[in-house]
Amino acid sequence: MELQIEIKRVIRIATRTGRIMLQNGAETYRVEDTVKRMVESRVISSKKFETVNVFVIPTGIILSADYENETTTVLERVYPEGIDLECIDRANEFSRKFTNGIMSLEQAESALEELSNPPKFSKVIRILASGMGGGFFIFLFGGTLTEFFLAYIASAATILCMDGLASKHLNFFIKNIIGGFAASLLGVILVQFTRWIGFEANLNIVIIGPLMTLVPGVSLTNGIRDLISGELLAGSAKIMEALFIAIALAFGVGMVLQFSLKLI
Incomplete structure (x- = not known):
């Protein structure tokens, strides 16, 4: 049960990052590459995900990940909000730190909350x-x-x-x-x-x-x-x-x- 929870946390963090990028105007191929790298980078119980497939369209993200012969699939609905290059840059920086293993899942979830509410110009x-x-x-x-x-x-x-x-x-x-x-x-x-x-x-x-x-x-x-x-x-x-x-x-x-x- 704990293993399944950790798998879902990794997938949730990756898809939410992709959603933030996509709804603020990022390119589709960039979102796919970012989400896939984030999931593939994580080691759970000394093992990595076996196969990760990501399919992105302007209004949604579909992710399928295999771990120990079990497949987890999620769909993240996206509602585009316009163009915000600063949000995309912040999400890119966050994904690099996550991929490099600099932050734990707890730290990643906390940082993701900040990404979801970026500072806005007056x-x-x-x-x-x-x-x-x-x-x-x-x-x-x-x-x-x-x-x-x-x-x-x-x-x-x-x-x-x-x-x-x-x-x-x-x-x-x-x-x-x-x-x-x-x-x-x-x-x-x-x-x-x-x-x-x-x-x-x-x-x-x-x-x-x-x-x-x-x-x-x-x-x-x-x-x-x-x-x-x-x-x-x-x-x-x-x-x-x-x-x-x-x-x-x-x-x-x-x-x-x-x-x-x-x-x-």
């Missing part, structure tokens, strides 16, 4: 940084200083809107339609206000700023990397997700522009 810092990200991006398209300030305000307000939607548990398609709608509507309002006070600004360039804070570049990149690594199912799923996010953003922007271009 909302003010996130909004200011998002404004900078969207604002500075317009210079790549030849934007002016006026357009930078407009894009900065629109980007910060768009992220504030998306943060407000996080607690509503909307599906990603509807959420990104609203995001594209908000980004373009803010752009139209700000450009109209700027023209009213006597300054000129290009609407297309202003809208690009907040949209770039929503574009799924990391998901698309991870999908391509998974395909290159041979993870055809997971890679295709991530690319399709990125494609549908782009369609949703375009749909939201199109709704605003359809009614506002006559006024601009």
Whole structure:
């Protein structure tokens, strides 16, 4: 009985680490490799696991491990939460220490609790940084200083809107339609206000700023990397997700522009 409990503890620690990585945007092949290495590294009663198989898709982890001719299989359901590279880095560092045998199972479980509740930047810092990200991006398209300030305000307000939607548990398609709608509507309002006070600004360039804070570049990149690594199912799923996010953003922007271009 104690042996079975220890086996399940090792498997639980590995799958929870994989879940943290996956729900924060890690590549599928990286998660599979991490979970497999963590289980294979552990010695229980002077023996290691005989065979470890890990299958990962963007919404779940399936692990099967053989120990003394008995197979233990678990399924970990994953709900993606977005992109958080710091969480992925912390999980990577934790997995290396666990694999190298630096920590006991008790220490690993305690550290895993901290990984599950990582420190977050304050909302003010996130909004200011998002404004900078969207604002500075317009210079790549030849934007002016006026357009930078407009894009900065629109980007910060768009992220504030998306943060407000996080607690509503909307599906990603509807959420990104609203995001594209908000980004373009803010752009139209700000450009109209700027023209009213006597300054000129290009609407297309202003809208690009907040949209770039929503574009799924990391998901698309991870999908391509998974395909290159041979993870055809997971890679295709991530690319399709990125494609549908782009369609949703375009749909939201199109709704605003359809009614506002006559006024601009």
